[in-house]
Amino acid sequence: MLEIKDVKLVRDNRVILNNLTASFDRGQVYAVLGNNGVGKSTLSYVLMGLESHKDYTGQLLLNGDPIDALSVFERAVKGITLGWQEPARFTGLTVKEYLTLGGKRKIPKEELAEILSIVGLNEDYLQRFVDDTLSGGERKRIELASIMIINPEVIVLDEPDSGIDIMSMEMIETVLHRLKGKGSIVIIITHREEIAVMADEAYLLCAGRMLASGKPEEIVEFYRKLCDKCQHINEPVSKGGLQK
């Protein structure tokens, strides 16, 4: 179980995460839905423990143990990983080296080929470089493949569909099912309703705090009614009945 307790992060006098509280159980897919600028990516960086996002207050607990003091690598060892919204480019590094972490992970070629096929790429990609010779969409698919290979306990997917064509929603759903089937906690950070409804549970994020939680369809409906037409972006609506 992953718990976020009263996490607050302030940048330049602006509150990005505002006493955010949420919890996530194993074998479930969660969507964190919200507009641009509400703190979605910040939340994913805080969970992963990026050096630039360690100055938060509050607490993160993994299976009851605090992980706030842990570095990115130490959190990865504990079983947390991040699927980056904009995956990094690496000069001279092949897809195979990226997926196997330079050979640290011993993975048969057949398994690599199978995982690539799930994200719609063939095994020829193993020899390609993870640099700007790949399109943003191809890099994103490789990022999803890398997450499936790691098979971690907690997966934060920051906008998993960004850069990927709308025809590939089925592929993303397949990836989510596979990750869920392995018993992972999957947290999808997204602003897309089509992605949010793939989850088992959803949170609505606004102005750095969870405004509502529930079934994805309900949260999507709130989102459509309120956030899509919100006149005061990043100022949470305080109408009764919205907060669940």
Added chain:
Amino acid sequence: MIESSYEREFRAIANEYERSGGNASDFLRKDIVSIIVSGNKIIGRNTVEGVHLKARELDNGVEVWLDIDAGIVIENPIHLCTGYLKPEGEQVVLIHNNIGEGSKAKFISHCVFPSGKSFTHSMIADTKVGKNAEMVYEDTHMHSKDGGVTVKATYNTKVEEAGRFQNLFYLTKTRVGKLYVKMNVELEKNASAHIESKVYEREDDYLEIDEELHLNGEGSSGIAKTTVFATDSSKAKIINKAYGNAPYSRGHIECNEIIKGNSVEVGTVPELYVKDEKAELTHEASIGRVNIKQMETLMSKGLNEEEATDLIIKGMLR
């Protein structure tokens, strides 16, 4: 072919050659142009039709002439291997390459100095790439772990009309010692060049690189690029220059120095000079630690800081 009296020396050089990534059996093939130098001795050589290979021994090195006839396309790379097995001394290598009009050739050169404690290797390669000809020259160095090797490598190249030239220098797998590299390319009309150096410095290694592109012909183009990974207390000074002397000439120079360690001293100076208003030159330079996003990406997948750095640098210096 290998001179019979140098069998043992060849074996020793071949072992080092293979450690640096080469395939020593290529030196025994009759369809591959090759020359093997140990100290001031030519211990093996072979050539094919259309390629004229001459060499002479100097007191402290060798001089080599390699002429490729016009219109010859060399299928297999030409192999050059220069070795020096003793810990002390000096070796001078003078190379004259002439790539005939319309010819194509790739050179793979390996310089192996595995025992150098107080050794200096000086190399000057003068090359002419003929009209419409293509030449690739890949030079890989393997030095001793003591840091006692000094290398002074100078490449002077003239690329004639519509010729294409690529010069790649690698010293990434061993200590550097002291390294001075000069690459100077003169380009005629519509000629193009890509010159690039990649070096990994350790301990108190010292490096100076000076790359120059002279874009003398209309429509000529070139890229001069340097990538250095400097660690410990190593020092590096990189100068990349481009001269846009002709209309529609285009040049780009780039230097990336990645540093790790508080005692590293590195510097880069990009210099651009234009003599024609239609010339276009650009430069890019960076000095800093390994890109944090790349590091954190790999660390989020289970590599520690050291492993992530190594993998990123391995890719960059490839």
